[in-house]
Amino acid sequence: MAGSPHNQLEYEASDDPYCYPGTTVLKNVPDIRDAAALEQFEIALTTQRGREPFPSGRLSATHYKAIHRHLFQDVYPWAGRFRTVRIHKGSSTFCYPENIDGEMRTLFAWLRKQRLLQDLTSVEFATAGAHFLAELNAIHPFREGNGRTQLSFLALLATKAGHPLRLRRLDPATFMAAVIESFRASEAALAAVVLDLIGLEN
Numbered sequence: 001m002a003g004s005p006h007n008q009l010e011y012e013a014s015d016d017p018y019c020y021p022g023t024t025v026l027k028n029v030p031d032i033r034d035a036a037a038l039e040q041f042e043i044a045l046t047t048q049r050g051r052e053p054f055p056s057g058r059l060s061a062t063h064y065k066a067i068h069r070h071l072f073q074d075v076y077p078w079a080g081r082f083r084t085v086r087i088h089k090g091s092s093t094f095c096y097p098e099n100i101d102g103e104m105r106t107l108f109a110w111l112r113k114q115r116l117l118q119d120l121t122s123v124e125f126a127t128a129g130a131h132f133l134a135e136l137n138a139i140h141p142f143r144e145g146n147g148r149t150q151l152s153f154l155a156l157l158a159t160k161a162g163h164p165l166r167l168r169r170l171d172p173a174t175f176m177a178a179v180i181e182s183f184r185a186s187e188a189a190l191a192a193v194v195l196d197l198i199g200l201e202n
């Protein structure tokens with residue numbers, strides 16, 4: 001999450017049109033050319049935007065884009081728009097750009113069919129919420145900012161479903177390990193993290 005070490009987690013992309021030529025620094029609104037300075041700016045501005053009310057919506061794919069746009073509007077000119085390049089992290093290759101729109105439609109149709117995960121027990125919500133997060137992460141629709149958008153959206157979903165998240169309990173390293181595990185093998189660890197965030201009170 002914001003502030004996590006980016007060393008081996010950085011996207012690897014050659015000739016990435018999102019970056020300044022010959023660098024891995026993403027082109028950005030204030031035209032910052034230094035990676036560390038950009039990271040600091042990004043954390044500061046997205047934290048500030050994260051404290052503001054989020055755009056309202058129907059918890060749809062369009063709403064998901066609006067949340068990314070809200071968080072990253074000061075940082076990236078493409079905030080709120082799906083990526084057009086292939087990306088991977090470590091050994092995980094995310095959805096090819098030509099399939100993102102269709103995969104997002106399929107995932108959000110599933111979410112609607114599941115009635116936005118309402119009327120579920122805590123354990124049921126955690127299991128379904130983890131599946132939703134795992135799928136979202138496998139799609140990774142944005143060039144940057146997927147983690148923060150995933151969690152912001154899950155928090156909205158959880159509140160609407162009556163299981164508000166206590167995000168102060170989130171341990172970024174545990175969360176990331178569980179997300180990576182969900183990509184490779186099992187969603188169980190991620191469900192346990194979500195359950196811990198909502199508690200067992202209902």
Ligand SMILES: Nc1ncnc2c1ncn2[C@@H]1O[C@H](COP(=O)(O)OP(=O)(O)OP(=O)(O)O)[C@@H](O)[C@H]1O
Pocket residue numbers: 001002003004009089090091092137142143144145146147148149150175176177179180183
């Ligand atoms: N090797 C990996 N395989 C699958 N998912 C990964 C891997 N490494 C990190 N992730 C997940 O990718 C998401 C982060 O994506 P991205 O870097 O686009 O978001 P961010 O908001 O910019 O970063 P962060 O979440 O670190 O603040 C997190 O959910 C993280 O757990």
